[in-house]
Each structure stands twice: as structure tokens, then as C-alpha cells.
Amino acid sequence: MDWAALADAAPDPDLLQRSRQSADLPTILDALAGAAIAGAASEATLANGFERLLLVQLETVLQRERSGAGTLRLEAIERSVNAAIAADELPAAARTLFATLCRRVRRSNGVSGRDLVPVKAAMVDDALARLGLDLHRRQIGHGRRVLADTYSAGEAAGQRFEFYPAITEAA
Secondary structure (H helix, E strand, C coil): CHHHHHCCCCCCHHHHHHHHHCCCHHHHHHHHHHHHHHHHCCCHHHHHHHHHHHHHHHHHHHHHHHHCCCCCCHHHHHHHHHHHHHCCCCCCHHHHHHHHHHHHHHHHCCCCHHHHCCCCHHHHHHHHHHCCCCCCEEEECCEEEECHHHHHHHHHHHHHCCCCCCCCCCC
16 A cells, blocks of 8 residues: 555655545545554554545545535545444444544645635636636527636646645735
8 A cells, every 4th residue: 555655754746646536435435444454453554554545535525525526525424434334344443533534634624715715816817827728608508618628728737736735825
């Protein structure tokens, strides 16, 4: 497992990106099972690796939840954890671990996208221009469409995006 091999070192951007992209319910449940089993077996390095992976994935789920993107919510994960424990598919320690990790993620992510709304339009336009994006809208009937080139450029920019969980300097 890549996260366990890091020990306390910072992960590289590729590992972070792969971890964020795999933030789905089955992967999170598997990582919770791995962390709980490793912890019970006193495999501290492996348990720590699973916990670091879970922190990144739960943070990703929380950020998606707060921004309205994605459908997976922390509450849904909690229900699935409880159901898996009841079906004897997860160790009971997974419930406590999940609750602990959720508290850590929620504490470290006090700022939501809505807290940052008062950003000047010029700053946003400059940032989009640096990413090579030129957003145009054209009216078609009652809906709006995004141009295919703009969509592709946005997807490419999203792949290059490096998410950092905290704001480091004032705007």
C-alpha cells in the first residue's frame, strides 16, 4: 500500500489525485476494514497508511458534499458502515474509527466554498485565463450549453488541479 510506505512523508500529487478519484463507497469501506484489522493486529504502519488514505478520501467526500458535487455523503457512508457491521462484514472497531476520522476531517475543513463567494470577478477571469479557459454561453431554447472545447479544457484543467485543504494566504 502506497500510503503505508510513506510513513510520515508527504504524498506526491499523483497519489493524492488517485486517492481522491477513488473516493467511493466500496473503496472507503475496504479501507476502513483494512485499518480496523491492521489496528487490531498491532500493524501500526499499515493502520496509519489506511487512516491517511481515509482522511484524504473522507475530505474529498466532504468537499464534494459542501460544493454540491457528487452524490456520496458522509451520513450515507456512516449508514453503510453500521449496516456492514450488523451483517458482520466489518469489524465493530470500524465504527469508532470512522467517527474519529470524520471529526478530524470536519474540524480541519471549516471553510466551505460558500464562505469564499465575495471574490472579485476579475480575479476569477484571470484564473480562468491562466488555465486556458474561455467560457462562452450560447442560448439554445430554454437551456444553456457549454461548448465542447470549453468542456474539454475544463476537464484537462481539473486533472491538473492540486487540492489543498486549507487556505494559506488571504485573498
